[in-house]
Amino acid sequence: MKPARFDYIRAADLAEAHDALAEYGNDARVIAGGQTLMPMLSMRLVRPKVVVDIMHLPALRGIEAGGNGIRIGAGVRQAELLAWPGLAEHLPLLNAALPWVGHAQTRSRGTVCGSAAHADPSAEIPLCLLALGATIELSSRRGRRRVPAADFFTGMMTTARAENELIEAVHIPGKQAGSGCAFKEFGRRHGDFAIVACAAIVTAASVRLAVGGVADKPVLRDFAIDDGKPLDEALDAFAWALDARDDLHATGRYRRELVRQMGRDTIEEARRCHA
Amino acid sequence: MPRLTAGERHTVRFTLNGRAVEAQAEPRMLLTDFLRHELGATGTHVGCEHGVCGACTVEIDGVPARSCLTLAVQTDGASIRTVEGLAPEPGRLSVLQEAFRRHHALQCGFCTAGILMSLDNYLRRQPNPSEHELREFLGGHICRCTGYVPIVAAAMDAARRLRESPSDV
Known part of the structure; x- marks a missing residue:
């Protein structure tokens, strides 16, 4: 299990990274922490002509909290975000979910944006970005745009990123005053990818549940609070709408049951935080 | 570039x-x-x-x-x-390595180098871990011989010894 040959470009500034992506497009792969790209390279699931290292760009290394939320640069490692002093206050959902991302030994190098780029349907970070209404900041030689997470994750390990674009950061709205959130996950072992993961955000006016590991991408549902229907019925309809399939790890039926039960537990825990 | x-x-x-x-x-x-x-x-x-x-x-x-x-x-x-960098000098094991030996925390030894590197780093940052925390950290490693019990015992023992004499390595 060794990667096929590639050129390695250590970008010294953003323009160099953009130039490499413009020149090579889909034959280029960006490496940051490498915790998802390296297995793909070693198993030769990807065989890029060039690998572009963006970890030497100081501009991508920051976590900035401002009036419009928190900007997490593409070079920010998962462990750095977990150690960020503002995490529990501003991003309580990620504070709850990040310990479930891989292991301490992979969070030490893996980046937040790298997980978004990889877009594994079971991964915790894309799920949280969707639940929180985050936007993904993409840049290229031709300009810059921001894509809502709901439009960014388009399917199994596929995203709306064009082949000449670099994920430069994710922007996450800060915690809404008076909201509560919770995260739960079921997997065979801690550190495995989730069989089902749930993220809930509850306010006085809304109940939101996002589910990962079931469909080919994380899926979000906002439940109306006062439509007269019990939550269980709404969760059941959501569970069926996810179109769960059988695979090696669990049956579709089992996944639906997890969505019903764990979804309810997650919402109730978020309500308790909210209260 | x-x-x-x-x-x-x-x-x-x-x-x-x-x-x-x-x-x-x-x-x-x-x-x-x-x-x-x-x-x-x-x-x-x-x-x-x-x-x-x-x-x-x-x-x-x-x-x-x-x-x-x-x-x-x-x-x-x-x-x-x-x-290779763990032992403080030739012929002397680190406190953690010595605890692994004492508790039979390895059999074939294949996983041991990685586990030692993780735990050495962990115990320097968290000198007083709970067994639960330690097991969670150890979750990033697979050992197919020991069943992990002696590894946990060795790490808890090493943590205690390092707390008692912090100048040891």
Whole structure:
């Protein structure tokens, strides 16, 4: 299990990274922490002509909290975000979910944006970005745009990123005053990818549940609070709408049951935080 | 822009266990293979080669990381610690290594180098762990011999000894 040959470009500034992506497009792969790209390279699931290292760009290394939320640069490692002093206050959902991302030994190098780029349907970070209404900041030689997470994750390990674009950061709205959130996950072992993961955000006016590991991408549902229907019925309809399939790890039926039960537990825990 | 061409060998320099080292690597060479085949530091073991088993865990710039999920060329200029750097002097094991021996925390030894590197780093940051925390951290490693019980016992014992005499290593 060794990667096929590639050129390695250590970008010294953003323009160099953009130039490499413009020149090579889909034959280029960006490496940051490498915790998802390296297995793909070693198993030769990807065989890029060039690998572009963006970890030497100081501009991508920051976590900035401002009036419009928190900007997490593409070079920010998962462990750095977990150690960020503002995490529990501003991003309580990620504070709850990040310990479930891989292991301490992979969070030490893996980046937040790298997980978004990889877009594994079971991964915790894309799920949280969707639940929180985050936007993904993409840049290229031709300009810059921001894509809502709901439009960014388009399917199994596929995203709306064009082949000449670099994920430069994710922007996450800060915690809404008076909201509560919770995260739960079921997997065979801690550190495995989730069989089902749930993220809930509850306010006085809304109940939101996002589910990962079931469909080919994380899926979000906002439940109306006062439509007269019990939550269980709404969760059941959501569970069926996810179109769960059988695979090696669990049956579709089992996944639906997890969505019903764990979804309810997650919402109730978020309500308790909210209260 | 520094561009290293595929198929050619390029000089990679870093600090290994406090000593400046350099050798040649193709861009695609994993840090595991660079350590073992180019630098002769065969204490780091290669298990699954896709980041799951933890056998190849080393310390990169002060944090435990999978050397199989790292390209050698990414570590140019870094500071790397491997299991060869744990013993304080020839003929004397570290407190953690000694505890592993005392508690029979290894049988075949294949996973041991990686587990030692993780736990050595962990116990320096968390000198008073609960068994639950320790097991969670150990979850990043697979051992197929011991059932983990003696590994946990060794780590808790080492933590206690290091708390009692903090000047030991």
